[in-house]
Amino acid sequence: MLIIGERINSTRKSIDRAVRTRDVEFIRQEATNQVNAGAHMLDVNCGTLEAQEEPAAMEWLVQTVQAAVDVPLCIDSPNYKALAAGLAVHRGKAMINSISGETERYKNVLPLVKEYGAAVVALCTDDRGIPASLDQALEVGLKLVGNLLEAGVPVDDIFFDPLVRSVATNPETVLVTLRLMEEMSARFPGLHFVSGLSNVSFGLPERRHLNRAYAVMSMASGLDAVIADPLDRTLMALIYATEALLNKDRFCMQYIRCYQEGKLKG
Template sequence: MLIVGERINTSRPKVGPAVEARDASFIQDMALKQAQAGASMIDVNAGTLVNEEPEALVWLVNTVQEVVDVPLCIDSPNPVAIEAALKACRKKAMVSSVTAEKERYEKITPLVKEYGASIVALCMDESGVPDSAKDRIAIAERLVADLTRDGIPREDIYLDVMVRPVSVSARDGIEALETTRGIMQGIPGVHTICGLSNVSFGLPLRKLLNRAFLCILMGAGLDSAILDPLDREIMAAIYAAEALLGKDEFCMNYIAANRDGKLSV
């Protein structure tokens, strides 16, 4: 399971001021804690700093890379900021994100190819996010066809199944689940990913819903997620789900996590 640590985002109350003040120790502490908790990749997002996003994003990349050795996810819709950040990355990065919207696709995809990055591709187009899994899968098929045609290997494509709040529509969880299953069964060689916490927006005990939904999605084949790795219960659930789904030979990772005190119920 590829775990993208979500905490370094300037929309979060303490992160935004820290980035504006160029408080390296605060950001580095957050990056270290996420990596130590099991994040495979660290997301960096300076999207709320509209007037200085490229500079802030480069500063984040350099600051985080000083203390962790995991790759970074460059999280921005701004091609100028994305390119500046990619130039600063020491390891193969991930870019979040493209969609099937023509203008956005044409501006970001060449950067992904030039810098050899992987890409998060959202299952949406000019009309927005489709309500049905069938329509999301159709967009996913089109995105994969376009991305591979433009030189992006299938193994570098992470299709975002578009998790939305179940508090808004009771069907939204099911549609994300069916989108995940349809992509993993019907589009070989690609990955699926989601912004997990969207599912619980507006509801009490959000971590409980996030944890349960992640395990359900993993059963449908989800192999990547953007989440908070400092949530010990959700990380424990990942170890348990991988053991139960045959993704952990002889349950060795689960046993090691228990030995290291990482399992929590």
């Protein structure tokens, strides 16, 4: 499971303030804490800034985080100019969050994917919005992933996001998401699947329980990357345990190592 730490996101007031004031130590500590907790990659987002300010802020954010930790970054913005600014200074192979079937988004982001050889989160949406049914979602997903492959993006670099919605307002969303991942996996062997766990619980109390349950259920249907809070020790322990049960952790070696390192304690 690829753990993408979600905490460096300016929708959090503390991160917004740190980015605006260029608080190097605060950002570095957030990055270090997530990597020490088990994150393999960090999502960086400063999208609350004005559009004209965001590219410079993203450049600073990428450089600041990579000065603190030796992991790749998932550069996250709806502003393709901010994506470009972050990619230009990123060391190693980055991930772009995200591309979609929306005409303008696809046109602006695909050249960046190819220029920088980046992995990319592929959102299951197009100009009509988020699909309303499994059939429509499958149609959108097949077209988007097919187009990326045709454009020369390796399947191993594509992380398909089925865009789970809140179960509070879409009671069948998780069941549809699981079916969608299974269908897409059968059509595109080697395709990765990623999800932002917190989307499923929006508007509900004690959200962490739903996020954790969704992660475990989704791993059984092919989810192999999450954008989540690695400081949630229970979530991380459940991920390690689920990998062992799904035979993705041979002889439970990772699980045992995590126990020895004290990572399985609540």
